[in-house]
Amino acid sequence: MKYICIVFFLVISISSCRQQAINEKCGKNIVVCFNHYHPKPHRTPGGMRHVPMPKVLYTDSIGTLMEYMPDKDFDTITLYSTEHFKELGLNYGDFEFNYYPLMQGDTITISMDSLNYPILSSKHHPEYNRFYNMNYELRKGKTHVGVEAKTCLGGSLAHIAKTIDIIRANNWTSLIIDYCPLDSLQSMFDSYKKNYTDTINSFKEQQLISSEIHDRYQYLLKLKDYESRRMLNEDTAFYRQMEPEIADKYIRYPSYREFLDYYLWFLNQHIPTIRKSQGGSKDWRQTFDELSPKTFQPKSKQILLERCIKEIGENFSAQDVNSYLDKYIHITQDTLLPNKIRDQYNLSADANQLLLKDIHGKPTNLNILLKKNRGKVIYVDFWASWCVPCREEMPPSAKLRELYKGKDVVFVYLAFKDQESSWKKAVEQEGLSEVPDNFLITNPKNSKILEKLKLELIPRYIIFDKQGNIVEVNAPRPSDQQAATTIDKYLKQ
Template identity: 75%
Template structure:
């Protein structure tokens, strides 16, 4: 009898240990369920839009930033966390990210309201819903064009407000529809900040959030403040104020990557050659050199230099890219990005050809394409998934293509300085998956063909005649009525 008692006691203790282990494991993760979470593309009242951004961001166990897009009506991800909360980022309308410190051991369902704003619901702790949806309540009455005031203050709405007299004089309707006075935007944002601070103070007083989550909410408010300062800030040394907040301690937060983006923005305002250059893209090499001399911790340094490398890869020659890739590898020891960039831009490829790959992975080159379509007029569209003006031309391009259906005109789409994943997503979004002559350029960096046509800015359109000769170095874009006139000219020859 004693033997059986000991046996059952052992089983009971083992079961308890297993149960405790399972409970501990559950507490160390968060289950996120997406209920019909599929936000639609958005345009402001004046027609402004952004390139589609990742819908969900989080960091994995190695603190690497991951992107996620729920594909089904009901989808689930499980987040592992080393501390008592995990930050999740949800994209709103491709203009702004909302950051949620989700608490340990929770199961959360994410749906949308009628305006596609994320709504969070806790399965085990419904009392947390008011915390998770804090921003949803605070933004009411404090938005413009459906966006937070800080988003407008950190973007082109500032330029519209500063030039409103010219805009009115020219009756530029679309810009007028997006107009909001700067003092109104600032007032909305100040009201938001006051309400935000009052809310998190109340949560802390009621002891429904920990000190750590309280501090994190303060950090997120500071992040919003940095965004609001970007367009109006004239202090070229402002970046120094942000350097105190650069720490590997925050590397597990998706919001920290945005923090570092703002830091780079203000750093580039400090560099005169970047301030003078359009878009600040011409001297990312100088930015790299300045940053690499600073005493940042390893993870933060890698994130910053990785951004520089990506910009250098898009805007500089193969020689410069190779040079800075070697520098990057020496500083960070990160072979992953090094190999990815080498592969993405095919830096060791034959420079005498323009190498192409279609959506199925089949390869060809421009010379073979011209031979294949000899006897037809060829209209070539250089574009990229990240290029807003390029993508705005896709609808007019589809109409132009349809108007020449059955005629000796071939439309060729060549993605320039793009990644295969981003290109494929954009192809699907633009309804181009079934187009035969749709390629990504696999040696954008070292092709002498691109040097010969001096391809620096996109969108860019060129035309080859029926003999395969380049006859239009800068053809009209599809939305231009002249495009039809010029194509018809070569079609009649």
């Protein structure tokens, strides 16, 4: 029976990691030692960066994707596998992943070069370093703004190249700095692919790698090719070419999840309403419906549908979420994810209330808040930690609070569709921790009050008069000079 034993422990020094390596040399363990491995986000010369991504990926014995971030100067994970190699994914700068077939029984130290790119070193078999670090050598001279050409072709850098005339006309300097012509990027990637193929063929001829690892490297090159096609591919049926490669036997590879992400990308381009959305939110309900009748093997299908369910939970109403959770259970027989989603969005809560909790976790609701502040004007700010315009209004809001200090005006901050940990961090950053009426909305999906307010976009501001009636459903924001004028009007009543 396959299994992976993951052991996380503090390594006092490299020598202790090496001592463990001697003990594991004859077994099936793969010891991975992280030597001052603290990857930092990469920023292009023009200032472009991506959202944070997991730094280390691997899969457990049933194919569950595991994420890990070394948080010590010397950290270690021990992987156990019955296969003769185990695939490990390492992130570079939040822009791209590379995947490494680590040999059974080996001990590998992972460090970084001066640009924070991963460097692997084998303890027992120095000859393995040639294929462990193959991509590190191949990418030299074939990158643009510090990332691989395929990453540029598959993302926003390709969009810059396609719209460079508009960018230059508007003198958007930061985008111009990151510009590279599409044909140059494609030529760079074609050269990379040729060298990659020649290199892995040479490794196989020298019997440095097995046929299985050779096939795996070919698969990883194909994965890079799929990414390069995303922004440039005009074939809306391209996803069909990928479907024969969707198989549960690949579950044990973390790179398979990236493959499925690319498959979903191309599938979404096939759906006309999504393809024509001009960058708007994808309707993952349609994606779910497209996937439902497909005859994929069960584990792969469940992974694809999980992605849809998570997106539906994030972007659609409680009614839609519950409907698609029922469909998901019927297809997959899995109840763990639906229970997690229902708990996450509090879908079983009283829909007639707007439920809240404060920074200490104490629950309350809007009705209690209104009764407590009867006789005062209430200015409500709907915001979220992830909302940049919301955060930009916080300094003007602080000035507005100071202006009405000691008067019958209450400022209430309600975090909408926010993660609790992110909300608490933003509360501290924005100086709201000392504001008494600062809450997280705990039933944003099913509250009829929010439905009546048609709260879809934030920031949003509303005003209640002294009797607790809504008198402004779209009140001026704090930075607007009319905010004080409007509050004064109801303060005098």
